[in-house]
Amino acid sequence: MATPHISAAPGDFAPDVLMPGDPRRARHIAETVLDDARLVTEVRGILGFTGTYEGRPVSVLASGMGMPSISIYATELFRFYGVRRIIRIGTAGGMAPVLEVGDVVIATAAHTDSALTANRIPGIHYSHAPNFALAAAAVAAATSGTHPGAVHAGAVLSSDAFYVDRPSTNELLVRHGTLAVEMEAAALYAVADAEGGQALAICTISDLLFSGAALSADEREVLFDRAVHLGLAAFATA
Numbered sequence: 001m002a003t004p005h006i007s008a009a010p011g012d013f014a015p016d017v018l019m020p021g022d023p024r025r026a027r028h029i030a031e032t033v034l035d036d037a038r039l040v041t042e043v044r045g046i047l048g049f050t051g052t053y054e055g056r057p058v059s060v061l062a063s064g065m066g067m068p069s070i071s072i073y074a075t076e077l078f079r080f081y082g083v084r085r086i087i088r089i090g091t092a093g094g095m096a097p098v099l100e101v102g103d104v105v106i107a108t109a110a111h112t113d114s115a116l117t118a119n120r121i122p123g124i125h126y127s128h129a130p131n132f133a134l135a136a137a138a139v140a141a142a143t144s145g146t147h148p149g150a151v152h153a154g155a156v157l158s159s160d161a162f163y164v165d166r167p168s169t170n171e172l173l174v175r176h177g178t179l180a181v182e183m184e185a186a187a188l189y190a191v192a193d194a195e196g197g198q199a200l201a202i203c204t205i206s207d208l209l210f211s212g213a214a215l216s217a218d219e220r221e222v223l224f225d226r227a228v229h230l231g232l233a234a235f236a237t238a
């Protein structure tokens with residue numbers, strides 16, 4: 001049973017899926033974190049693998065960039081492949097001055113400028129929230145000492161645009177507690193709600209909007225191990 005965007009066979013995906021934006025990050029996770037990982041789909045170069053982690057089946061599938069793209073993959077996984085939980089392993093731009101490059105943000109809420117989710121329930125300002133058990137388990141793993149390093153929990157902005165100049169909007173968002181900007185979490189949370197699944201986004205800060213500090217593209221591809229292990233801990237304990 002292939003879908004328009006996934007060529008895997010029934011049963012190829014585990015119920016738990018890690019979802020980075022970048023297909024090469026999906027391959028890196030499969031090759032360095034999972035045991036016995038095998039490629040299960042590569043339509044449009046969006047790579048998906050299934051293996052095990054500490055004996056539990058886990059899949060990893062790239063989402064591509066932006067809310068339309070992650071909405072397609074998350075919907076097809078929940079609706080047609082029996083997937084129950086998706087954790088986005090993303091990068092994000094740091095907005096709040098407390099953040100440093102390499103910090104991890106567990107997205108306990110996602111604001112958005114996108115009409116994609118606003119149109120789901122006309123007239124309603126939809127609340128984009130992760131599954132509470134997954135978020136609580138990731139926060140607990142972050143504070144357990146097993147995965148040291150700065151981890152923050154709070155709201156992100158899921159933006160439709162990467163290249164956009166809106167300093168006053170960003171300032172207001174930070175004043176209202178927003179930590180970082182990325183481009184998928186809100187849509188993932190809305191799809192999970194609509195499809196009866198569970199979702200969470202854990203993002204590594206790849207650059208700082210207020211200082212210009214940034215990871216290189218190569219570093220962005222691999223420097224998210226802490227986020228991956230927090231996600232795997234959340235799957236195991238939620």
Ligand SMILES: O=P(O)(O)O[C@H]1O[C@H](CO)[C@@H](O)[C@H]1O
Pocket residue numbers: 020021022064065066089090091092162181182183184
């Ligand atoms: O690194 P990923 O997971 O793709 O996430 C961030 O990076 C991309 C933009 O460069 C957007 O997808 C944004 O959300």
Ligand SMILES: O=c1cc[nH]c(=O)[nH]1
Pocket residue numbers: 091092093094162181182183206207
């Ligand atoms: O600034 C950034 C960095 C990563 N992802 C984004 O969407 N924005």
